[in-house]
Amino acid sequence: MxxxxxxxxxxxxxxxxxxxxxxxxxxxxxxxxxxxxxxxxxxxxxxxxxxxxxxxxxxxxxxxxxxxxxxxxxxxxxxxxxxxxxxxxxxxxxxxxxxxxxxxxxxxxxxxxxxxxxxxxxxxxxxxARRWLATARTGRPFVTVKWASSLDGRAAAADGSSRWITGPAARRHVHEQRAAHDAILVGTGTVLADDPGLTARHDTGELMAEQPLPVVVGTRAVPADAALRRHPRGLVETGTRDLEAVLDDLGRRGVRSLFVEGGPTVASAFVRRGLVDDYLVYLAPTLLGGPRTALDDLGVDHIHEQRRLRVTDARTLGDDLVVVARDTSRRHA
Missing domain, CATH: 3.40.140.10 (Cytidine Deaminase, domain 2)
Known part of the structure; x- marks a missing residue:
C-alpha cells in the first residue's frame, strides 16, 4: 500500500x-x-x-x-x-x-x-489525498489561507506599506504555492489598493505553466483597467461577501483547492467562519510594531476561545521562516 x-x-x-x-x-x-x-x-x-x-x-x-x-x-x-x-x-x-x-x-x-x-x-x-477528499466530502474547495508578517505579527508598517517584509526565497515559495492551487482569492479592497496580478511567476517574471483562477470576493466591481482583467485564466467576480456561497460556487466550478491571499479583512473572515483547512504563514525576522496586524478580530474574547492549531511543517526559506498549520477541529482535517 x-x-x-x-x-x-x-x-x-x-x-x-x-x-x-x-x-x-x-x-x-x-x-x-x-x-x-x-x-x-x-x-x-x-x-x-x-x-x-x-x-x-x-x-x-x-x-x-x-x-x-x-x-x-x-x-x-x-x-x-x-x-x-x-x-x-x-x-x-x-x-x-x-x-x-x-x-x-x-x-x-x-x-x-x-x-x-x-x-x-x-x-x-x-x-x-487530503485536499481531494475534503472537497469530495463537502463539495467545497480545500482552503489555504496565507499571510506574511513580521515576528511581532504585523503585515505592514503604520503607513500601510508592506513590500517587502519577506525575502526572495519566501516570495518564490508563494508563487509555487499559487501554481499548486486551482484558484486564488482576494477581496476587492486588495484589488483597489494594490492592483495585483495574482499570477504564478518564475524569478525571471515568466509565467509558470500552471496558473490559478483569480477570484475576487466583495460587492465592489473590479476596475476595467485592473491587472486582473489581463489574467490568463480570466476572472471570477463573486459580487458577494458570503464566503460559504463563494465556496459552494467554486466547488460547482470544479475548483478543488483555493489559495486565499487577501489582506487581514478577508483572511480573518475565513478564520472566523471556520473555513480554513491549512494556514501558510511566512515570518520575517523583523519588527514593525503598530496597528497593522496580520489578522483582525477573530471573536476570541477569552483565552479559552483561542483557536488552537497543529503545526505540520516549519522550515527556513532564506532568512525567513514558513510555518504550515492546520485546524484539527475541521471534520476532514
Missing amino acids: RRAVALARRGPARGVNPQVGCVLLRPDGSTAAEGWHRGAGTPHAEVDALSHLAPGDARGLTAVVSLEPCDHVGRTGPCSVALIEAGVARVVHAVGDPGASSGGGAERLRRAGVDVIGGVLADEAEEM
Whole structure:
C-alpha cells in the first residue's frame, strides 16, 4: 500500500480527479504491474496497471489501491467493472471514496465475488489525498489561507506599506504555492489598493505553466483597467461577501483547492467562519510594531476561545521562516 500511495503522488495534485496509485500482486506477493492516474481523461490507476498485462494475466491477482475503486461512468468507465472483468480476485484499498456518484465500487466488487479489504494504511493515504477528499466530502474547495508578517505579527508598517517584509526565497515559495492551487482569492479592497496580478511567476517574471483562477470576493466591481482583467485564466467576480456561497460556487466550478491571499479583512473572515483547512504563514525576522496586524478580530474574547492549531511543517526559506498549520477541529482535517 505504501508503494500505491507513492505511485499516486506521481499524478497531478491539481484538478477534479484524485491522485490514485495501484499495485497488482501475484499470489506469491510479487508485483505483476503498477499504475497511477495521470489526470482527467486518462486511464484511472487500476486500468493503467491492468494495461501493462496481457489479456487474462490479471486473473487471480490482488489489486492494492490507495482509494476505493470508482463505480461511475465519467470520461472513463468504472474501475470496479474493469477489475471484475479482468478476473482480479482481491482488492485492498486504503480510503473509501466519499463521492456521491463515484463511490460504491467496493460494494459492486463484493457482489461480484471479489474479496475486498478496506482501511489499510488509511491515515497515510488520507494525508496524501487530503485536499481531494475534503472537497469530495463537502463539495467545497480545500482552503489555504496565507499571510506574511513580521515576528511581532504585523503585515505592514503604520503607513500601510508592506513590500517587502519577506525575502526572495519566501516570495518564490508563494508563487509555487499559487501554481499548486486551482484558484486564488482576494477581496476587492486588495484589488483597489494594490492592483495585483495574482499570477504564478518564475524569478525571471515568466509565467509558470500552471496558473490559478483569480477570484475576487466583495460587492465592489473590479476596475476595467485592473491587472486582473489581463489574467490568463480570466476572472471570477463573486459580487458577494458570503464566503460559504463563494465556496459552494467554486466547488460547482470544479475548483478543488483555493489559495486565499487577501489582506487581514478577508483572511480573518475565513478564520472566523471556520473555513480554513491549512494556514501558510511566512515570518520575517523583523519588527514593525503598530496597528497593522496580520489578522483582525477573530471573536476570541477569552483565552479559552483561542483557536488552537497543529503545526505540520516549519522550515527556513532564506532568512525567513514558513510555518504550515492546520485546524484539527475541521471534520476532514
